[in-house]
Amino acid sequence: MSDGERTSHGGPFEALDAGNEGGEGCPCCAAKPVNDAVAGDKERQPSSTADHDRRDTTLNPQHLGAILLRQFFERAPNATLLIAPESGLVIQANRAASALFRRKAQTIAGRSLAEFYPEQMGIWHVFTEEALVRGHAFTRDLTLALPDGRPHRLEHMAVATEQDGEDYLLVTITDLDVQAQRSVDDEANTYHRKGLDEWRRAERYFREIEREHHLILAAAGEGIYGVNVQGETTFVNPAAATMLGYDPAELIGKDMHSVIHHHKADGTPYAVADCPIYNAFKQGTVKTVDDEVFWGKDGRSVRVEYTSTPIVDNGAMVGAVIVFRDISERKLNEERLRTALADNARLRERLEMENAYLREEIRSQAHHHNILGTSDAVANLIRQIELVAPTDANVLVTGESGTGKELVAHAIHRASARSDRPLIRVNCAAIPRELFESEFFGHVRGAFTGALRDRVGRFELANGGTIFLDEVGEIPLDLQSKLLRVLQDRRFERIGEDRTREVDVRVIAATNRDLKQESAAGRFREDLYFRLNVFPIECLPLRERTGDIPVLAAEFLATTCARLNLPVPKLTKANVEMLRAYSWPGNARELQNVVERAAILARGGKLAFSLPETGRPGSATETATNAVDAAGDDAGSILTAAEMIALEEANIRRALEACRGKVSGPGGAAELLGMKATTLYSRLKAMAPPSEPPPGT
Numbered sequence: 029m030s031d032g033e034r035t036s037h038g039g040p041f042e043a044l045d046a047g048n049e050g051g052e053g054c055p056c057c058a059a060k061p062v063n064d065a066v067a068g069d070k071e072r073q074p075s076s077t078a079d080h081d082r083r084d085t086t087l088n089p090q091h092l093g094a095i096l097l098r099q100f101f102e103r104a105p106n107a108t109l110l111i112a113p114e115s116g117l118v119i120q121a122n123r124a125a126s127a128l129f130r131r132k133a134q135t136i137a138g139r140s141l142a143e144f145y146p147e148q149m150g151i152w153h154v155f156t157e158e159a160l161v162r163g164h165a166f167t168r169d170l171t172l173a174l175p176d177g178r179p180h181r182l183e184h185m186a187v188a189t190e191q192d193g194e195d196y197l198l199v200t201i202t203d204l205d206v207q208a209q210r211s212v213d214d215e216a217n218t219y220h221r222k223g224l225d226e227w228r229r230a231e232r233y234f235r236e237i238e239r240e241h242h243l244i245l246a247a248a249g250e251g252i253y254g255v256n257v258q259g260e261t262t263f264v265n266p267a268a269a270t271m272l273g274y275d276p277a278e279l280i281g282k283d284m285h286s287v288i289h290h291h292k293a294d295g296t297p298y299a300v301a302d303c304p305i306y307n308a309f310k311q312g313t314v315k316t317v318d319d320e321v322f323w324g325k326d327g328r329s330v331r332v333e334y335t336s337t338p339i340v341d342n343g344a345m346v347g348a349v350i351v352f353r354d355i356s357e358r359k360l361n362e363e364r365l366r367t368a369l370a371d372n373a374r375l376r377e378r379l380e381m382e383n384a385y386l387r388e389e390i391r392s393q394a395h396h397h398n399i400l401g402t403s404d405a406v407a408n409l410i411r412q413i414e415l416v417a418p419t420d421a422n423v424l425v426t427g428e429s430g431t432g433k434e435l436v437a438h439a440i441h442r443a444s445a446r447s448d449r450p451l452i453r454v455n456c457a458a459i460p461r462e463l464f465e466s467e468f469f470g471h472v473r474g475a476f477t478g479a480l481r482d483r484v485g486r487f488e489l490a491n492g493g494t495i496f497l498d499e500v501g502e503i504p505l506d507l508q509s510k511l512l513r514v515l516q517d518r519r520f521e522r523i524g525e526d527r528t529r530e531v532d533v534r535v536i537a538a539t540n541r542d543l544k545q546e547s548a549a550g551r552f553r554e555d556l557y558f559r560l561n562v563f564p565i566e567c568l569p570l571r572e573r574t575g576d577i578p579v580l581a582a583e584f585l586a587t588t589c590a591r592l593n594l595p596v597p598k599l600t601k602a603n604v605e606m607l608r609a610y611s612w613p614g615n616a617r618e619l620q621n622v623v624e625r626a627a628i629l630a631r632g633g634k635l636a637f638s639l640p641e642t643g644r645p646g647s648a649t650e651t652a653t654n655a656v657d658a659a660g661d662d663a664g665s666i667l668t669a670a671e672m673i674a675l676e677e678a679n680i681r682r683a684l685e686a687c688r689g690k691v692s693g694p695g696g697a698a699e700l701l702g703m704k705a706t707t708l709y710s711r712l713k714a715m716a717p718p719s720e721p722p723p724g725t
């Protein structure tokens with residue numbers, strides 16, 4: 029069969045094609061246009077059957093349908109063949125088929141399938157049979173012999189129909205590679221679209237976050253600014269700008285250190301190299317500074333605390349963010365509080381001191397009277413006091429208990445240039461060993477258990493005045509060295525405090541011990557002894573200056589009666605002699621007690637002294653009493669010093685017997701004798717053993 033014969037083969041579109049080239053003889057050419065779409069093509073030069081069809085203006089619906097079908101066939105994107113299965117000829121091929129077969133459509137129509145599918149006709153038969161039987165079929169077994177020789181993966185799909193007793197197949201050929209590529213492209217498109225959407229969403233999200241961050245930065249009460257690695261400001265929040273009195277625009281891009289951080293609070297220049305903000309990103313560490321100044325636009329300094337945090341981007345340091353707070357108000361309040369607390373502490377100390385002074389004042393009232401006495405001893409004593417008082421020399425007053433040592437200390441202080449400052453007495457015998465240091469030098473709160481608050485020591489209280497260390501021989505050895513230091517250097521520290529305090533104090537010490545002997549025995553530091561004993565004053569016992577007894581007795585009687593509002597009884601010569609005859613182991617204090625008791629017990633203006641029992645017959649005491657009795661109002665027999673000592677010792681022994689050997693405390697011999705326990709102990713030490721009979725017995 030020739031090409032010309034093959035193209036003349038009829039088919040479903042044959043009626044449309046036959047004799048219609050150029051539109052001649054077309055039954056619908058004279059008809060009116062059916063629609064604008066078809067009419068719209070009129071202007072185009074007809075070049076094909078389809079163009080001719082478009083040019084038609086009057087078509088009946090069947091004709092139109094046929095034309096449209098033909099056009100759809102022509103323009104279908106897949107290669108499509110109209111096949112007569114019985115003859116195995118291609119009746120028509122569309123443009124896509126022409127493209128696939130790499131041949132003009134006209135050269136495909138009318139040709140045998142065997143030309144295009146050589147050696148595959150068996151597959152074709154099976155395929156067409158199936159399509160004819162089932163109405164449709166598809167296969168991927170057929171391949172095309174194309175000029176490029178490239179294997180094409182194809183899918184053939186056939187739909188069967190019948191016309192005028194003839195079977196026809198419409199075979200659509202899909203290039204599977206193209207289809208696969210389309211799927212890939214489509215998938216890629218989908219991904220692309222999705223990615224684009226995702227990206228837009230992320231962009232929106234970040235825009236939102238940035239907006240929120242800006243809002244947060246703007247709303248933050250703290251000043252926040254950022255600097256790049258050159259130290260130039262990259263952003264400033266409104267709070268920072270307001271605190272420093274700038275407009276944010278004035279700070280952006282400027283070297284922040286030289287604008288706001290150029291000097292320290294004391295006015296010295298602040299080198300950039302020392303600036304913690306710069307160091308934050310140079311060293312990659314966060315720096316926190318709790319008290320520095322930033323400088324405002326108007327030149328005023330703003331006290332700030334700030335944190336400089338390095339900003340790292342992709343492993344590289346890109347700058348720092350600085351968050352700061354104006355602490356001027358807080359610092360002011362802290363300073364006010366500190367001042368208030370210091371004032372409070374000062375006030376408390378002053379009150380404490382005043383309290384101590386007042387207590388001293390009350391206590392020293394007892395010593396307010398002058399040193400009395402007509403004896404040479406008292407005259408000598410007063411001379412010594414007058415001599416030493418104006419100097420600042422330390423004084424060591426020695427003497428038995430009750431001989432007037434404290435009275436001497438007060439007299440020296442009163443007559444000194446320090447008299448307008450207090451005299452502070454410390455009874456060293458009354459301080460528990462562990463409290464010595466605190467008592468002397470004070471302590472700070474928490475220095476030891478029970479130190480609930482700061483305490484001023486006695487040395488500090490006496491500053492500018494005099495400290496009277498009564499019973500100085502009782503100071504423990506370990507504290508003696510500290511005492512020596514304050515005497516030498518005039519410096520000391522409160523317990524628990526590093527601060528060294530200076531003090532200007534005159535020291536008057538008193539003791540009934542023989543400190544020389546004590547230091548020889550290693551119980552008292554020799555250097556301290558010499559330090560204290562710059563000017564020694566000895567107070568003689570009353571028994572060695574009995575001439576003072578009348579004056580003292582009269583004074584004690586007068587002051588007692590005045591104090592107790594009693595009539596003043598007459599102190600007779602006999603009374604005086606009786607008093608002179610007694611050995612007065614308790615010295616003036618004992619005399620004072622005896623006189624006081626007698627004043628209270630006086631009947632009808634007559635004094636009756638109740639002196640301690642004199643002891644056994646023939647004893648020195650008895651002798652003394654008898655001598656006084658015998659003398660009446662006249663001067664009687666006088667006891668010798670040895671007799672007096674014997675009398676005193678006998679008296680002490682009797683007191684010990686009466687108290688069953690108890691020396692100190694309530695009901696002890698010291699109380700009975702009217703002397704201090706420490707004095708009694710030193711007396712006992714000096715006494716002969718009890719087996720030895722006292723002289724004169």
Ligand SMILES: Nc1ncnc2c1ncn2[C@@H]1O[C@H](COP(=O)(O)OP(=O)(O)OP(=O)(O)O)[C@@H](O)[C@H]1O
Binds near residue numbers: 397429430498567704
């Ligand atoms: N010469 C004196 N003139 C007036 N009063 C005196 C005299 N001597 C002592 N007294 C009085 O005797 C009492 C004891 O005196 P003071 O306390 O001064 O003695 P002391 O030696 O310090 O005693 P102690 O060693 O027991 O502390 C005081 O009331 C004091 O006024």
